[in-house]
Structures are given as C-alpha cells and as structure tokens.
Amino acid sequence: MVRFDAHTITPAGRAGLAALRAEPGRSVVALDFDGTLAPIVPDPEDARPHPDVLPALARLGPRLAGVAVVTGRPAEVAVRYGGFAGVPGLEGLTVLGAYGAERWDAATGTFSAPPPEPGVAAVRAELPGLLAGLGAPEGVRTEDKGLAVAVHTRQSADPAGAFAALRAPLAELAARHGLHLEPGRFVLELRPPGMDKGMALTAYLAERDAGPVLYAGDDLGDLAAFAALERRRADGRPTLLVGAAPEVPALAERADVVVPGPAGVAALLTALARPEG
Numbered sequence: 156m157v158r159f160d161a162h163t164i165t166p167a168g169r170a171g172l173a174a175l176r177a178e179p180g181r182s183v184v185a186l187d188f189d190g191t192l193a194p195i196v197p198d199p200e201d202a203r204p205h206p207d208v209l210p211a212l213a214r215l216g217p218r219l220a221g222v223a224v225v226t227g228r229p230a231e232v233a234v235r236y237g238g239f240a241g242v243p244g245l246e247g248l249t250v251l252g253a254y255g256a257e258r259w260d261a262a263t264g265t266f267s268a269p270p271p272e273p274g275v276a277a278v279r280a281e282l283p284g285l286l287a288g289l290g291a292p293e294g295v296r297t298e299d300k301g302l303a304v305a306v307h308t309r310q311s312a313d314p315a316g317a318f319a320a321l322r323a324p325l326a327e328l329a330a331r332h333g334l335h336l337e338p339g340r341f342v343l344e345l346r347p348p349g350m351d352k353g354m355a356l357t358a359y360l361a362e363r364d365a366g367p368v369l370y371a372g373d374d375l376g377d378l379a380a381f382a383a384l385e386r387r388r389a390d391g392r393p394t395l396l397v398g399a400a401p402e403v404p405a406l407a408e409r410a411d412v413v414v415p416g417p418a419g420v421a422a423l424l425t426a427l428a429r430p431e432g
C-alpha cells in the first residue's frame with residue numbers, strides 16, 4: 156500500500172486524499188496522459204500507459220463518480236494509444252482531448268470535436284519553410300494533431316537549445332495566425348486559444364457533480380488544471396494535486412505530492428483502488 160507521511164504530502168493534500176478514500180462515490184480522478192499515465196519516450200507515437208495503469212483504473216472506475224483523461228493529445232489518439240475502449244470497468248471513462256476541445260465517452264463510444272481553425276492550416280503550410288529557414292537542427296519533428304501543430308525537439312542533439320531557439324519564431328508564427336503557443340516538455344505547440352485543461356476539468360466536474368477530486372499531471376499544460384483545483388480548494392472542497400515529474404519544478408512546486416512518473420501514479424491509483432483505499 157502507498158502511504159504518504161507528513162513530510163511528503165501537504166496537509167491540504169492529506170485532507171483531499173482522506174476525502175477521496177471516505178467518499179469514492181462522489182469523487183473524481185482526472186489524469187493527464189503523456190508523462191503521467193504513459194512514460195515519456197523519444198517518439199510521441201510510441202507513448203503507451205504504464206502496465207499497471209489500466210488494471211488500477213478499471214478497478215477504481217466503478218467506485219467513482221467519474222474518471223477522466225485530460226490531455227493535449229487528440230482524443231482519438233489518446234483513446235487508441237491508451238487502449239481505453241472496451242475495457243471492463245472503464246465504461247464511465249471520459250477522454251477530454253486537445254486540451255478539452257475534443258471529447259470521447261466510453262459509455263457511447265462517440266467522439267466530438269470542433270472544426271479546425273483556419274490558422275492551423277496556415278501554420279501547417281508555413282511551418283516547413285520556416286523551420287528550414289531557421290536552420291532547425293536534425294531531429295526536430297512536427298506532429299500534426301488536426302486541431303493543432305506541435306514541434307518537438309526531444310530527438311535533436313541539443314533538445315533544450317533547439318527549444319530555446321525555436322520558441323520566439325514559433326510564438327510569432329502562432330500569433331500571426333491567431334493561435335496560442337503552448338510550451339511543454341521539449342515541445343512547442345501552436346493551437347487555438349480559448350480552451351485549457353482547467354476549463355475542461357471544471358466543466359467535467361460540474362457535469363459529474365463532483366465532491367473530492369484528484370488531478371495528476373506532469374507538464375506546464377497541467378497548471379491550468381491545478382489552478383482550477385486550487386480554486387475549488389479555496390472554496391473548501393477537498394482536492395489532491397499530484398505532480399508526476401519532479402523534473403518539472405513549475406508543477407512540482409504546486410503539487411501536494413510528487414511521485415516518480417507514471418510508475419508512481421500507477422502505484423497511487425493501485426493503492427486507491429484497494430477496498431481499504
């Protein structure tokens with residue numbers, strides 16, 4: 156069983172954990188995908204959940220008011236890579252993809268997504284020429300996400316250097332086409348403004364009439380979800396913020412507890428799924 160002592164979890168987080176254990180039927184567990192459920196890997200197409208994640212979620216799901224995956228991935232990609240469809244116990248799972256712009260519900264098997272914004276097509280067309288003109292190093296990769304385009308530097312020889320060099324020109328390209336630049340772990344994503352994980356999570360929690368909430372994330376895009384739960388906490392509602400990446404200080408500093416990546420998240424979910432919690 157995973158136990159957290161007073162030195163590794165904040166008092167508010169401990170209260171959130173106690174509430175989750177005491178009232179599972181009113182509780183929601185919401186989880187980021189990459190870096191939280193799935194280990195970070197060099198090629199984004201290779202990301203798959205830690206092997207203990209699905210069994211734990213399948214045990215937890217029927218006991219909770221809701222389980223959601225809140226991800227920057229397109230919903231369809233997250234469902235496919237996650238292996239979430241048709242899993243007994245996950246009939247109530249919801250995937251909020253593209254930072255909440257897209258949605259998939261296991262209960263119906265249906266996807267919903269808005270039409271792509273014209274700025275995304277313009278960026279898609281301009282990006283190869285821009286990257287060539289900037290002399291983007293070998294290993295810089297683009298990921299076409301449908302509603303957004305992402306530029307990855309992880310596979311270049313100097314991921315941090317390439318990230319720093321590309322950030323301003325990509326921000327300028329995004330702004331010129333009415334898009335927002337979303338920075339992440341060696342990724343710069345050009346996507347439409349107007350939606351973030353905090354807005355998506357808040358709407359989902361209202362829909363489920365949620366009580367206690369656990370959110371786990373590993374990257375800057377998860378800060379909006381943390382902020383949404385910090386507001387709930389300020390209203391006296393129990394929450395548990397889990398940071399899944401000690402190496403991302405902006406998130407780890409705001410977490411109630413920091414666990415070592417998807418293996419740590421899986422261990423926490425497995426412990427929560429036990430009858431004794």
Ligand SMILES: O=P(O)(O)OC[C@H]1O[C@H](O[C@H]2O[C@H](CO)[C@@H](O)[C@H](O)[C@H]2O)[C@H](O)[C@@H](O)[C@@H]1O
Binds near residue numbers: 189198227300342
């Ligand atoms: O919101 P998330 O579920 O955390 O998705 C964020 C981005 O994750 C993916 O990129 C990250 O994971 C890759 C696979 O481990 C890794 O190679 C990359 O360096 C990371 O930035 C994904 O490719 C993006 O589309 C997501 O927005």
